[in-house]
Amino acid sequence: MIRDSFRYTSHHFGTSLLVWLLIGTAMSAPAGLYLLQRNIEVISRQWESLNSFSVYFNVDASAGDVEALVQQMSSQVEIEAVTTVTPEEALDEFSSYTEITDALTLLQSNPLPASARVTVDDDVSVTRISEIASQFERADAVDEIVVERSWLGRLKAINELIARLGWVLGILFGIGSILITAASVRLALEMRLEEIKVLKLVGATDAFVKRPFLYFGAIYGFGGSLVAAMVLSAALILLEAPLGALGSSYGAMVRFQGDEPAFYIGLVLVGVVMGVAGGLVASNQRLREINID
Amino acid sequence: MSKIEFLRVSKRFEGGGEALKDVSLVFPEGTMTFLTGHSGAGKSTFLRLLLRAESPTRGEVLVNDVNVVKLPSRKISAYRQNLGAVFQDHHLLTERSVYENVALPLKVAGMRERDIGRRVRAALSRVGLLEKERFGTRALSSGEQQRIGIARAIVNRPKVLLADEPTGNLDPGLSRDIMTLFEQFNQIGTTVIVASHDTELIGVMGFRIIELARGRVVRDDDATGLKERKGSGG
Numbered sequence: 001m002i003r004d005s006f007r008y009t010s011h012h013f014g015t016s017l018l019v020w021l022l023i024g025t026a027m028s029a030p031a032g033l034y035l036l037q038r039n040i041e042v043i044s045r046q047w048e049s050l051n052s053f054s055v056y057f058n059v060d061a062s063a064g065d066v067e068a069l070v071q072q073m074s075s076q077v078e079i080e081a082v083t084t085v086t087p088e089e090a091l092d093e094f095s096s097y098t099e100i101t102d103a104l105t106l107l108q109s110n111p112l113p114a115s116a117r118v119t120v121d122d123d124v125s126v127t128r129i130s131e132i133a134s135q136f137e138r139a140d141a142v143d144e145i146v147v148e149r150s151w152l153g154r155l156k157a158i159n160e161l162i163a164r165l166g167w168v169l170g171i172l173f174g175i176g177s178i179l180i181t182a183a184s185v186r187l188a189l190e191m192r193l194e195e196i197k198v199l200k201l202v203g204a205t206d207a208f209v210k211r212p213f214l215y216f217g218a219i220y221g222f223g224g225s226l227v228a229a230m231v232l233s234a235a236l237i238l239l240e241a242p243l244g245a246l247g248s249s250y251g252a253m254v255r256f257q258g259d260e261p262a263f264y265i266g267l268v269l270v271g272v273v274m275g276v277a278g279g280l281v282a283s284n285q286r287l288r289e290i291n292i293d
Numbered sequence: 294m295s296k297i298e299f300l301r302v303s304k305r306f307e308g309g310g311e312a313l314k315d316v317s318l319v320f321p322e323g324t325m326t327f328l329t330g331h332s333g334a335g336k337s338t339f340l341r342l343l344l345r346a347e348s349p350t351r352g353e354v355l356v357n358d359v360n361v362v363k364l365p366s367r368k369i370s371a372y373r374q375n376l377g378a379v380f381q382d383h384h385l386l387t388e389r390s391v392y393e394n395v396a397l398p399l400k401v402a403g404m405r406e407r408d409i410g411r412r413v414r415a416a417l418s419r420v421g422l423l424e425k426e427r428f429g430t431r432a433l434s435s436g437e438q439q440r441i442g443i444a445r446a447i448v449n450r451p452k453v454l455l456a457d458e459p460t461g462n463l464d465p466g467l468s469r470d471i472m473t474l475f476e477q478f479n480q481i482g483t484t485v486i487v488a489s490h491d492t493e494l495i496g497v498m499g500f501r502i503i504e505l506a507r508g509r510v511v512r513d514d515d516a517t518g519l520k521e522r523k524g525s526g527g
Binding site: 195198199200201202204205206 | 344346367370371372373375376378380398401445
């Protein structure tokens, strides 16, 4: 019976291909959002693990004041390392990134303050980092301490939004895929109406009559999910290099999530289940209408 | 074996006339009966009521004391699996081979593939088409298609065999052979009802003949023409 279903889909290859493309496209959007959400989650987790904060000293703080505070910070058990950037180093770095070197030479003094990058132990919580930072905020030599977490919070909020959007689109496109399959199975069913009547006349149960149409649905869902897998693979290949560069510029080692077999197996299973659901919708509805009585 | 009873059965089609009018008939189990009459007399409707492909407007159709009119839809398929039916317009699956068409009732009944092959070849052999089992049905003549329909009807050794004009497209010699085949089935206890307007052929067969005209029974030569097959051997 499954052979018949394969025979039908190959005989009507044009229609089958169209259905596969439609289902594939419909599945790609939510599956793509799911991958995006997963990748953002991984990247933000990596950024979160960069346990550090920046200390910006007053412009008029002396080297001795800076050194004293750095010593004080380094003596803290939870602080792993303190990297100091002197005003001169900061100016050199600034000059190398900008084209206003001539303008800088006109200044009578260096406007840039000394700064320090403070790295704490990996197991220190986010709250504790903020507490440590606030201890030094009151020091006279300190102008500002930045715990770079606000944008991370925003990223998480965006990620949550993407996750929810993924669910909404998943449900919408899932229903769409089921309806596309149902419409295609319905077409196959119409073309085999006479056969169905004969089957019923020789005593076929509804389950027996439905079976090939469930196979049709499964084949359509399987093909559609393969198309979706190909679309996503192509998208990942295209996006991996630029997004990797973006991530590493923020200090995160980006390894893309989405090339694991489990994801694609899951995608195909979802496709097949939706296809069978489409087949069921079409055959249940149409068989109720077919009346040989 | 199955006893069939029609109790005051009428059938009116929507927008049409009354195909059967107050028909009451009894077909004892293991008997063979011919239904005859002109076109539109109600022969096909009679058989379709038995097949539960139609429902009567009034009356009861009993098979082994079970009113098939009131069968729940989930039980209709099991009921039909015990019937063999030959249709006037063959009802063959044109995309399938001769073998696949004949195998259909057995597949529907869930028989194993190995047994299906044996039974299909036996049925094809009985209608003289064994050598064409791999042919597509479109490649066959109308008479051959009719014989495929007959092979499909007998392949599951039904308790009741219904045939609507089974010899309509066959030459006289082959028609006689097919009737003999039905007779052989009747001899092993199958209740056979054949609708045919070939009065010459059914006259020489010597079985019960019921004539319908405009939906009514106008002749039932039960008393004179019935051959009791059970035990007597005809």
